[in-house]
Amino acid sequence: MDWGMKNRMSKLIKPKTGKAVWLAVDHGYFLGPLKKLEEPNKTIGPLLPYCDALMLTRGVLRNCVDSDIDVPIILRASGGNSIVGKVLSNEGITVSMEDAIRLNVSAVALSVYIGTEHEHQTLINLSKLIDGGQKYGIPVLAVTAVGKELEKRDARYLSLCCRISAELGAQMVKTYYCDDFPKVIKGCPVPVVIAGGPKLDTDEDAFKLAYEAIQEGAAGVDMGRNIWQSDFPVAKIKAIRAIVHENATVKKAIEIFNSFKNKK
């Protein structure tokens, strides 16, 4: 790996712990103004000091985020679908590498829809984005999307998706936590981070998800709704940070959450 790519990776996955807490706020690219993400600047602002990177689209980055922030950017570079359209898997590359560089991003992210009618198209998209990234030293995060037409979240399917993404050259992969998660980690030669998915019933459930994923080998979390749809998003991300970077238990995370939740 070249120096520039290694340097960008080291901003995303903290060398001190080898782990990462990324805040995902890219959902609007196909879901529109999701609950608690209607005004992205208001959602993102208070959480910025606690995330190791921010994952979002160029539109939200340019319009809703100050350019003097000290947080690396993971730029969503795929799209072209919507929740009310026919299928979610029909994605293309939506950002040129030149614009990603102009935005000084630390990585670009693209979804692959393995097992759908758009499997080939999205894997070729990934390969093209990786070629562009290789040229300029920009790492690519492959997102193993599931979407409304694919609810397979088992280790067999997700390990297939992660391995294929890594084989095509993705420097990092984002997937879902599942039973037998170590199988996913074992089969993937690049760092794997997990999405949180839809908001879970309790805060404890979200802490358990993060804890189990980290203990079983995830490099971190790229979490959205379970943080910013919480009634106490700052307390939530602080507790998640402790799980990821300090090996905190679920019990400890709940204590941290409770101790911060009523603080301004």
Ligand code: 5RP
């Ligand atoms: C959508 C994404 C989202 O960033 C991802 O789902 C993470 O957010 P959440 O924790 O809310 O699931 O990549 O394709």
